[in-house]
Amino acid sequence: MEKPRQKFKDIIDQASAAASKMHRDELMFLYKGVPYPVTFCSPEVFRAMESFEARSDDIILAGYPKSGTNWLTQILNDLADIHEKKTQNKQNTVDNEELEEFPYLEVGDTEKYERMKRLPSRRVIVTHLRPEYLPRSIFKNKAKILLLIRNPKDVATSFYHFTKRMAPLPSYETWDDFFEAFMTNKMAWGCYFQYLSEWNKYADDENVMAVTYEELKENRVVGVKNIAAFLGISMTEAELQSVVERSSFQSMKKNSDKTHGSFGEILFRKGGVSDWKNLFSEDQNEKMDKAFEEHMRGTKLGTKLKYEMYCKA
Template identity: 65%
Template sequence: MSKSRRKFISFIDKAMADGAQLPPEELMFSYKGILYPATVCSPDIFKALESFEARSDDVFLAGYPKSGTNWVGQILTDLVTSSAKYNEDTNSLDDEELEEFPYLEVGDTEKYQRMAKLPSRRVILTHLLPQNLPASVFKNKAKILLLIRNPKDVATSFYHFSNDLSPLPSYKTWDEFFSAFMSGEMPWGSYFDYVFEWNKHVDDRNVMTITYEALKENRALGVKQISEFFELHLSEEDIQGVVDRSSFQAMKENSEKTHGTFGNVLFRKGGVSDWKNLFIEDHNQKMDMTFEERLGGTKLGEMLKYGKYCKA
């Protein structure tokens, strides 16, 4: 196990231990009207984040929680690592690139000073709304892969995730969680706000959108398109290696090495349409109506193929 993975696992283990000690009312804090988990974020971190300087060759992945960002984040890291072997001037990404916790808004206030010393290309993940990212991300035209997933599967995955992870609020019933999800009282805010705000950037040249469902249906095509978007210039053999290593089964089997005990929580099912095990007619009606009101007619809403993936 590389030193970077040990650091990653140590950070998660500490967050889970700290979360288990906090009373429920102290698990979350609000910053600019959005809730965040107190064991991994803080107002001071967000203030420090404002001075973060993005690079034009940074590899960003943006996605709402439980949209598949850990999965696609590993794909991106694997692609960048595979590409780096062709550049003799690039330091070993196995030990350097992953030294910081990959989510931009998670860590300590000195994180961004350390990140400034990391070699290019940096792989950076985030759950933040576009307007809450540092201004340098858009100013320097860093490329962003936007990952979206149908809201019913996001909600279902988030429900199980929350109840299995001590730093997040737990819910006695699915109905209780569903109410919080629909009202946006969630870590990192409202799903519908997230997709709506990112829809404003759907035509930006430095933003590529991919859906979780499309990547599940044709992982090989998706990985190739992602590689081309970031101009990584990989061989077909390199691409196929990333595809093989990024199957759900392969990642689940390797999760103890990559994520420690957290991997048992993170890699649960990794499928499509699990929502059918929880949603009843009332939930479907409320979700269908809200989706149409908030995202109907938007480009991202169309990309999500709601009628295919979310209709009972």
């Protein structure tokens, strides 16, 4: 049975409705040099977010847009539910619908962080932010951080298709126009290579676990087991299989109307690997290969991405 996600649907619908009345140039604003969509984020919310107090048992999912965060959120929510059922000594009387919050930390209103204090543990919190823009309490209180990364060519490809249907984000007439914007730091939430480079500074932290989209696609059973072990959550074989089955692309796409409303149709497009081969020109391949070489070659996250395997034509 899927959890009700009315707050999620409402915020998406409101943002889309507001954006549909705006000019393309009005859709983004800069905060500390990084572009963000005005219908989802605001400077006031970013300032209020600094007061957010993380718990040591929080699960923070960090991932750049179109890296698979909605997919991994499904897995993490299921794991948190399994943990909750095993560790609760009394029946949960919390009204989850009443306390529901939009899962992305930087999206909402200025009162959100005060309301989040009422959310029961373990909280699953998602963010697209680079580490230097996150509340310091996340690192100070040693919350568990799942860092989800994906090969940059598929990120760009997925982001391109996403912007064509997502009203709160500027759309581009052609793939070539989009690629130019992607490579010149004009994307919502900033440059992906800078995102990877900044998070690489935390790759060796004991409370950070990096997971690639590709490895989860290759073997979801092993991936779920490793994530559960990192979070200290034990599972029976039946529980493991349930998490794996519910997080399949087919299952999530089928249930997307319940979990994400009309937004689900936009989110769950293909869910594959190497779709970039349908768009990238030879020149674009060379430009991205060079950018990866400059930013990520020899780094821990760069090695983990297996660029030679997934990003070479």
